[in-house]
Amino acid sequence: MELRFQCLGPEHWKADILLAPVCRDEVLHEASPALDKAAPWLAIAPAARDFHGKTSELALMHGHPQQNIPRVLAVGLGRREDMTPAVLREALAGAVRFCRDHGYASLLLPEALLARLPGGRERLVEEAAYAALLALYDFRDLKKEDPEAPVDPQWLTLAFEGEYVPDAAHAAARRGERAAQAVMLARDLANTPPNMLAPQDLAERASRIAHQQGLRCTVLDEEALRAEEMGALLAVGRGSARPPRLVVLEYAPEGHEQDKPLVLVGKGITFDTGGICLKPGAKMHTMKCDMTGAATVLAVLTALAEEDVPRRVVGLLACAENMPDGGACRPGDVVRAASGDTVEIQNTDAEGRLVLCDALSYAQKMWTPAAVVDIATLTGACAVALGTEVAGLFSDDDALVERILAAGQVGGEHFWRLPLWKGYEKNLKSQVADICHMGPREGGAIHAALFLKHFVSDGVRWAHLDIAGVDWADSVQPLGVCGATGFGARTLLELARGGV
Template sequence: MPSEDLLSPSIATWTASDGPLSDLLADRDASDLVLAVGVLSGAEPWDPRTRDALASAGFDADEILETHEPATTAGASTTVRMPRGELAVRALVLVGLGEGSSADLRIAGAGVGRAARGRRDVVLVAPPSDEVGHAALVEGTVLGGWGPARFSGGAWQSGAEVTGAVTVVDVEADVVERAVRRAVATLTARNLANTPSNIKNPAWMAKQARTVARRAGLDVRVWDEKALGAGGFGGLLAVGGGSASPPRLVQLDYVPEGAGSETTHVVLVGKGITFDSGGLQVKPPDGMLAMKTDMSGSAIVLSVLAACRDLDVPVRVTGLLALAENMVGGSAYRPGDVITHFGGTTSEVGNTDAEGRIVLADALAYADAELNPDVVVDIATLTGAARVALARAMAPVYATDDALSSQLRAAGETAGETLWPFPLVRAYRRALESDVADINHIGPSVGGGSITAALFLSEFVGTRRWAHLDIAGPGRSDVDSGVHGKGGTGFGTRLLLRWLEGLR
């Protein structure tokens, strides 16, 4: 397998074609050529375009149905292998399209991607759809064709046999290009999240950010532990105090061409706990197994910033990565400690295993006080309560502005990353009252742990338009299935990119 650059995941070479399929197939080497077509559920499984495509390749559409009885459930695939030299292709992949919705097309694409792993050449005939559906098909194919990278022989290796080339028929070239870029950003976030914590620490993440900045033409600034102390970032220093790997704060800035003072400015803040032991209130062993992915929020923000220029995002975007390792040690912060955050707000520590909101508070306060953004969005694998409420399929979104919440939810539906609106219940704020500080950082007396965490964060954004995405559930996958590989999912990457692309 090829060596893997974690910041540039290995994928197929993608092109779009609107020429006759017969000519396209004739120009290919048939010895390892795959033709992929969709099968619809319902009385008529073939749309006219797919019938023509099958005929161009030498197949009888009705005979294919009768002989192979392909499943029509979205993502189900049937591979028909042909003798060498008999037809224009070596194999035919029949993938279920379900009802043909964009969600079904994304899962269908993942089925194609998995079935075509390791093939030299794939021609994918897209069913009739709009831009959203066609982008979903392409994104799904990229995501399904990927496998988590492996560290072997002193280097990272691609986790799946990479398809050599994919040609999509009857989809606009710009739609294909943009869909591939969004999917690659998701894979980058996954690679970073899945990197083991003995390799990945705050300084390592800061190094990746510098590399991204160089490649993508971004400005970058990194605060080390001395600069964090001088700047008053008490939350990052407290959480990172028990680790031999000191904390970092990273700022990345993207400015679109022609931007002026009136250009909308968005700040994205990502939780970056590179490993979470729970601190002095240590997690049970099983609870630590997935904690290398507890920095997924920062991986997503970094990957979004990396893609902004290629996608011509029309607004200014600043990314803040709040990076620390939450460990047990003689200098670890304790339950009952009082922390002074950036800007002076103090918080009483209620549980050292609720560290994510502490580092986010510093970054949010800095964004509000120093960056003057029009809107702030943070993303974090924050609370088990969110996972209990919504399981793995969707994430809560909290917002101080209904229009912002609606925009993010609409972007999520387009991207196949569903958000569900949760309330900032102000009556619960009194559960965060402290006798010794401005605020207690947890609210143990009312339940609703995801809500009280969001209420805590809201104290650090001033009057800004702000939204909080708690991705503790969909941020990780326990299985390699559909569009997800096992491990970090990168959930929120394509959502945020879709949202940013649509802003003005």
């Protein structure tokens, strides 16, 4: 669906259907003079009396078919005092899907209806664009065309009353559009079957995107990884016929080439069997999503380049496939990480922290970061602790934590800060190596975070996002279907937009 803009006043607006978000118990046709002018017949529409504006309530009203606006879909937002951008997102997403299911090609949303709501004019314009585009997401690339399937609307028009579209509102809508595109790219990558997205495939995809967007891209193959002494990353990929890669993306707009970069590090396990410590078969197919961290980093760098954000950002995609063949690493193996530390591997299904530790070392070797944020579907323990709606956040930097929480709040991605409990560091001691890569089952997410922290130098601002549990949806969500969620893409995009 294309995002368009229209002005010159409600008498000139034209669309198959107008979306009218209003709060509870507000008279629909009195919600805005613009609405009354665009669809004057609303005052006598019988269905308007049956609409109460409850949260996500929808009511379709018909005028004469020859009018510029022959239909209005009233969209309930609940009580005005409870209205938030999140409420608007979910309500508009439901309205847009309703329009798709009923075959409406052109949708119109009066900006005046958003301006009168609590939350800020530009902020709500951004969220409206984001929600409308993301609501229609579906991964259809590998399916035959279904002639019976509903067709997406062709466009959503944001309508303004003046003679021109205000620059701030236009910019806000485009921000929402780019955020939606970033989440959809992350979802597309994570939904791609693992036989079609090996580490080298993901690296090639990143290279193509980088070329299109003007990003700098370097791909470290096995030989380069050995030269960098990335024994931990190489160990994870040892059991696969498809070798690992480290993808390095850099966005450095003119005038910011020498800035200290924000470095984003994503776990890119394109499929995780668990290796020798084989996972149970149930739901193993969802392990194609174990590269969601890398997918979100790639999506964020793409969006930053399109938006021309004035700051330097580096993205590292630590990619491998965790498979169990005769060459696979074993429980009890000791490998040498890029930091020079020897690492005892006790469970090959705790592979994500191994690829990340080498990527973290590389980030600090190559740059002096303003901050480093890694994102990974790292531990089932985090999913058990926080469920399917909240991700884990680990950091000793209070200011960075607040920035990440605020960035997540913008797009409705929720994080909960968990402790880097120093007392648990003793659980990572090894009898045969410098460090063991895991501790006991209890506190598993904390032990994983402490292992990563071991590879972060003193004084480097660092945060770890554990998105296990929120990367995949088993049921339809307000802003998406079943499958990959792209969780984290908007948070990291907002973090990069706002600085750290």
